[in-house]
Amino acid sequence: MTVSARRSLLAISIASLLLPVLASAATPSRPWMNTSLTPDQRADLVLGQMTQEEKFRIIRADFGQEHDGIAAPVGALGSAGYTPGIERLGIPAIQETDAGLGVTRPGADKTGAIGLPAGTATAASFDTAIAYAGGAMIGGEARSKGFNVLLAGGVNLVRDPRNGRNFEYAGEDPLLAGTMAGYTVRGVQDQKVVSTVKHYVLNDLESGRNTLSADIDPVALRESDLLAFQIAVHTGDPGSVMCSYNRVNGKYTCEDEWLLNGVLKGEWGFKGYVMSDWGSVHSAAPSALAGLDQESAGEVFDKQVFFDAPLREAVKKGEVPQSRLDNMAHRILRTMFAKGVIDDPVVPRKARYAEDRLVAQKAAEAGAVLLKNEKALLPIARSVRSVAVIGGHADKGVLSGGGSSAVLDVEGSPVEGLMPQGWPGPMRFHPSAPLTTIKALAKGKVSYDSGTDIAAAAKAAAGADVAVVFVTQWAAESFDHADMALDGNQDALIAAVAKANPRTVVVLETNGAVRMPWLNDVGAVMEAWYPGSGGGAAIGRLLFGEVTPSGHLPMSWPKDESQLPRAKVQGAGLGSKAAPADRVDYTIEGADVGYRWFEKTKREPLFPFGFGLSYTTFAYSDFETSVDASGKPVARFTLRNTGKTTGADVPQLYVTAPGATARLAGWRKVWLKPGESQRVEIAADPLALARFDTKGNRWRVAAGAYSVRVGSSATKSEGQATVTIPESVLP
Template identity: 35%
Template sequence: MLKKCIAVAAIFFAAAAVNAQEKPVYLDDSKPLNLRVEDALQRMTLEEKIAFIHAQSKFSAPGVPRLGIPEVWTTDGPHGIRPEVKWDEWDQAGWTNDRCTAFPALTCLAATWNKDMSSLYGKSIGEEARFRNKNILLGPGVNIYRSPLNGRNFEYMGEDPFLAGQMVVPYIKGVQSNGVAACVKHFALNNQETNRNTVNVVVDDRALYEIYLPAFKAAVQQGGAWSIMGSYNKYKGQQNCHNQYLLNDILKGEWGFEGVVVSDWGGVHDGMQPIFNGLDLEFGTWTDGLNTGNTNAYDNYYLAKPYLDKIKSGKVGTKELDDKVRRVLRLCFLTTLDRNRPYGSFATPEHALAGRKIAEEGIVLLQNNNNLLPIDLNKTKRIAVIGENAIKAMTVGGGSSSLKANYEVSPLDGIKNIVGNKAEVVYARGYVGDPNSNYNGVVFGADLTEKRPAEELLAEAVKLAKSADIVIFVGGLNKSPYQDDEGYDRKEYALPYNQDKVVSELAKANKNLVFVNISGNAVAMPWVKQVPAIVQGWYLGTETGNALARVLVGDVNPSGKLPFTFPVSLADNPAKAVGEFPGGDEVHYTEGIFVGYRYADKQNIKPLFPFGHGLSYTSFSYGKVSVDKSKVNADDKVTFSVKVKNTGKRDGAEIVQLYISDLKSSLTRPVKELKGFEKVYLKAGEEKTVSITVDKEALSYFDDKKHAWVAEPGDFEAIIGASSADVKNKVKFTLK
């Protein structure tokens, strides 16, 4: 803390000194950004430039105190602002005012299929980061959901590159409207936690460009992201935090990225590659990114004294150094040196309400046989809530996204809150999973220690289920190792802690059973035909229980849709069936472009629940899709329109999905690919026309022989669906 106070004082007095004289260009915000950058750059000493591009603590870089350029402070996201840790340690700093709003996980945000919700999310979390005076929010994540066993899938936006790309852009703009840089991660091909620091990904160029890069490209070219985080893994044998192909050739070369490439903590491994291969700002070297680390190692980072020594000895020049410094200076001028930067706000009721709204729109009703949901509180006298996840805190754990939340409403408490005295709510544990409620020094939630044997817990739950009008089992995964947790992949597709037996026994005891799956991943459901109602509940943050309960009783009509496929078994997942997961020293993406629903379509596999699936408490009818031009040129845009009507008795929202099919191609293409979507809100009986416009990009594939995107003339089909498997109608058109 003393170090930080001295640094702040130095910045203040330095700024006062330069302002007392004629104002330098770099402090004049009326001047063009590039002139300010160049002016500041030419005033910096070699030593100041070197200090500027590497950490001085676990989460900060020093800035340039002599010139009044403040420190650069980063914070983990992407679901909330990480609690403060000590200057040089992972241990908690012991602050009493760093309890944040916990927002829903990004899988939930993606499940809203609502760009307005993404904007609200980014704006709200950006306000919290700004209030804590952070320059860089380490998020959002857009790595593709390749396998349901990836322990970090809950931090990402699903299996489809178009959906992830469309949802990440408003998030970035929302964050950066607060003068805080979004740091989009993890670039790229970071699709597993097993051997994450060493595994080399082998993937063909077509899959790289069509599946794994588009969301990052959208983040850069449409979202204007001010920073990008490299990933731990390798591609073409080079670490991705200093990878010539990804960072220089593609990111900065092909896409024209002007921002800062930040290393992941522990992601820098080589003496020369970080200098030449695109890394700009080095953090966390010699740590594992979570726990271990070398104390006061900062001067010996690869971009620190070793780099300075190489320059002074003539082994390397300063061209690369100046490029790195320019990029970090640009980020500083956009954040801490922006005089119009707003002040932000922290852990406010407005942010909690925003989080609840996002959660409500992201919850997915997967199955609702016999219209068991919503719960009719006028006819229900006793509700049995069963399952550890009904009482377990989920804002702690999971790795670097673990939070010290201001509060977290459990599903059980949320149900009690909304039911009130209208019905009796009773609870039984049912099973024991992980009783811990702490991570990295943050202890949050009840002590869940349980000494009773599994048989006794199950018997208690079954007895309770028999006495209830309706049973709500809240289970799924948690944020413990080998589940939804950074650093670990899942070991199996099945539910942990013998939950399948509990669910089956409850289904025998009471036919009115609701299964609420709290997870960021798909899970196997061998009992799916025994359970009439299934809800995907995600990790919903601070307002978890209130959001979930409002959907269960019908105060909110569910409108979320799945951002990834639920396969029946792991054998139906392409990373298992065709490719490798997790591989050894190398992992081969042999499935190529056929990820998620693309693979299910190709193999004609019926998923447990398809990509884009989600039910409602009302019903919708679709009219015939029309096209504004049946024949188009490559430079034309084409608009498809369809009437959608709410044919039920409740107000609700439907997500209209547009897929494009190339009917004849010189290269093998997926049966269809998502290229547009729109969430439309309809009152009972209301009808609206939904129009979606696409351009040449939507018709193109990546030709790896030409290393170019190609829109091949010929016949195409526009497919309107309520999911990837629920096709409503089609229309043909021709690209001339």
């Protein structure tokens, strides 16, 4: 069959699925299409007409593409998960695609997509509008390609810089991570595409992730990783939550009744459905009874399809009540109604890739963090006679993280043949070359050296007014780095270039914190993360001051591994043959993750959480505090731009309860013109004040004297006071 014939058949298949849905609104026999009814009422009406076979079919998704010679399901768009529609009831097929940084499946148009910068970059923006816009962009692209479920919303906390999936997430603080992920989910679902929040919960390492038990005190879990999910679920109202691979305190999350039924659905009131990660189901009845509603691609990734024959038998025997099966189907249908998937079914259309690339570029500009800038080396003056650009394939593009979230740019990957080619690769770059923008903005000569020959690179740097060294550190799903060192000879490259030219700028494209033995020898350092499809243009504009850096670190930057709660990650390293740990002890730091760990152990990080430089300067004055009628501390102060460039600062509110470590309680991102000032008010989020009371199973704010301070990072205070807070219980 020719390619054109296949596409024609696919178009017919899509049309056949959509036509009954489009016609269903005018059919009196389908009362569930009455939009004045609630999603729950509509789901119940459909459920009343479903056969037992249809109920069992909607609770499992097949792998939607060819695998090991097995053809893709008819009607699937090469999706990560596919559930056929129910034509007689007007229920469309479920077409799922990875992931949180962009659409990774080709879909109906058989092309690549636009990739957002890393989730850590979005978190570093400290800007919910950036998070929302990114979510809306990738949600819109998913919809344009024919997908109606996007596996986005990564909110696992960064507990270790060596974790291979940190780039998908939103940092180490639960308030920041949950808020930013929640706004991303909002953006996705406003495009009438269902979004997940994942990976629930404590999937904070990749080594041995399928069997590893993440062990932690339940209260510490409540006040850290679970709190991040609680905030994300409350903020974003996701249609689905994805349970993770790992165990928590010995029990697999997808069959943990306390996590799924008790906390998520019971306490938090989550009305959507719980889907499994691909390969995370280990049982039928225990999983269903614990709260798992849909099994994902079990025929490929699980030992068997547990939610088919085994669950049918469990229902037949009465081990799983019929009411539970009905509830599983109800939750999926309710989400489809609530998020617009049924009322406004996806119709593949031409994506707006050029506009979307600008969204990605703006996010990269907002999230890049300027870590060092001696003698105002940056921005690079237009008057410099020569700039030597070195390394990192900066002449071709910018690095992307790997695994299921790796987006193939719509214009392809400009750097081919990099290893690994197999899973979790292939290693990819986005075709947005920093060199192109640097050449366009510089008036003087711009040269490029690959950096593969250190002596040649040093020679090129010595002959230039400014040297810009690009370094990359690839990370991906399914493995962790064994240490924090840069790959290959990149440390030696930076050292040699800096020795040849003290006016050296280092641009990092990394998963997060790395060792920096050359830090004192270079003039400037910028963390660009994995900067996405607009990353090259963003980096060039930042280097030349077309836009002022405004990102702040969403995680602490350790000096080296010795400052971490665990010196080693057992079994880490791509292709490692060493056995991973069976259990990881998170009781070491508990809820004191990141900056709280550094405070608790009285250690000084290389760069603290919340840190970020600008091309301008800011001054704080007239600090004052009060406690509002609900018992929340409120800080007020005047922020003034004392420099010569328009820029943004991110004042952060930290609250310290008696005998505890400081917690981020709020923030504002404030843009000011030179000389401009603004009176800023930040009210503390009540969850940042509260401790979880296990006896009352509730969040409780203890009465007492609390330290309240505003700072430009977790360690720099710009105003501090003590306030007395009355006891309260959060609803």
